Amino acid sequence: MNQYKVVMTGRLMTPALERIQETCEVKLWEKAESIPHETLVDWLKDAEGLVVTGDIQVNEELLQYAPKLKVIAQSAVGYDNVDTEACTRHGILFGNTPGVLVETTADLAFSLLLCAARRIHEGWNFVREGSWNRGSKISLGIDLAGKTLGIVGMGQIGVAVAKRAKVFGMNVIYYNRNRRLDDHETGATYQSFDAVLAQADCMIVLTPLSKETRGLFGASQFAQMKRTAYFVNMSRGPVVDTNALFDALQTGKIAYAALDVTDPEPLPGDHPLLTLSNILITPHIGSATQETRTAMSQLTADNLLAGLNDKPLPACVNAK
Ligand code: GLV
Numbered sequence: 001m002n003q004y005k006v007v008m009t010g011r012l013m014t015p016a017l018e019r020i021q022e023t024c025e026v027k028l029w030e031k032a033e034s035i036p037h038e039t040l041v042d043w044l045k046d047a048e049g050l051v052v053t054g055d056i057q058v059n060e061e062l063l064q065y066a067p068k069l070k071v072i073a074q075s076a077v078g079y080d081n082v083d084t085e086a087c088t089r090h091g092i093l094f095g096n097t098p099g100v101l102v103e104t105t106a107d108l109a110f111s112l113l114l115c116a117a118r119r120i121h122e123g124w125n126f127v128r129e130g131s132w133n134r135g136s137k138i139s140l141g142i143d144l145a146g147k148t149l150g151i152v153g154m155g156q157i158g159v160a161v162a163k164r165a166k167v168f169g170m171n172v173i174y175y176n177r178n179r180r181l182d183d184h185e186t187g188a189t190y191q192s193f194d195a196v197l198a199q200a201d202c203m204i205v206l207t208p209l210s211k212e213t214r215g216l217f218g219a220s221q222f223a224q225m226k227r228t229a230y231f232v233n234m235s236r237g238p239v240v241d242t243n244a245l246f247d248a249l250q251t252g253k254i255a256y257a258a259l260d261v262t263d264p265e266p267l268p269g270d271h272p273l274l275t276l277s278n279i280l281i282t283p284h285i286g287s288a289t290q291e292t293r294t295a296m297s298q299l300t301a302d303n304l305l306a307g308l309n310d311k312p313l314p315a316c317v318n319a320k
Helices: 014-023 037-044 084-089 102-117 120-128 156-167 193-199 219-224 242-250 290-308
Strands: 004-008 024-028 049-052 071-074 093-095 148-152 171-175 202-205 230-233 256-259 279-281
Touching: 004 014, 004 037, 004 290, 014 024, 014 290, 049 290, 071 290, 084 093, 093 290, 102 120, 102 156, 102 202, 102 230, 102 256, 102 279, 148 156, 148 193, 156 171, 171 193, 193 219, 219 242, 242 256
Parallel strands: 004 024, 004 049, 049 071, 071 093, 148 171, 148 202, 202 230, 230 256, 256 279
Antiparallel strands: none
16 A cells, blocks of 8 residues: 655665555655756655655755655765754654664774775785786785774764774774763773874774864874874765875875775766875775665664654654
8 A cells, every 4th residue: 555655866675665665655766876856856746755865965945845745764874965954844854774884884994994004905906917926016014903093983883993993902092072981891092183183093084974074184184193194084075175185195194095985975987086006995885785784774664664654763863
């Protein structure tokens, strides 16, 4: 029975999609490129539910075209693309997917750090281009044991990263808006942002994107870091000033960067960052495992269906 009208700007995993389709009439945008604004506006005019993807800006302007909307669900923990205050003004609940992606995202953060520290991709490129038997000129990596890891943004994922770092024998320091009351559990030490910049041998950035964190890492921050520092960004691209990062890597202000997020995103194939050898970039795959994407899709469906049925959302950002 197609009780509710729902718009989806991208796919969820099939079991979650089928669950939604059991009770909803779904308009689903399946193409790789973003749904055109005019199509979205047209589809939204009678929609009660929206499953939105991170490429869509949900703001006052868009919501004016959606007079019947009750609930928006996004399969992500970050929601910098969504004006949640505008949602609240329009009486629309917004749900995200915290919790279910914590371990997976921490795994990728730590994988990037390990790959960076051991210069895995330079080694792999060297082998693949057939240079192995021509004398090794690959850069030496660094040991993680005994090094100081700075974590900027100590939410659940930061805690999971800190636990991994401890197992690898690292000393962990962190900066967060507030000190965590449970930091004795990971042994991570709270420091000022400047102290983390100055002391970290390796840095993992996990902070959400907000007015306060946009451009948090610029030329002056890279200048304060150790010239030997390894820098990993797992948060959102605009937390880092891309030009400043390019300059820091090119001029040796820091040693290496591994990024799962970039600005712009996707990164064009001819972007200057791709000309550097001391960089590793993955295409925003922090949560991209079968199990985690399945769990995120199910939580997204739970949020959507709860909102449509006037029930509390299991993970609501702007609960009444
Ligand atoms: C991914 O970036 C997320 O916010 O879940």
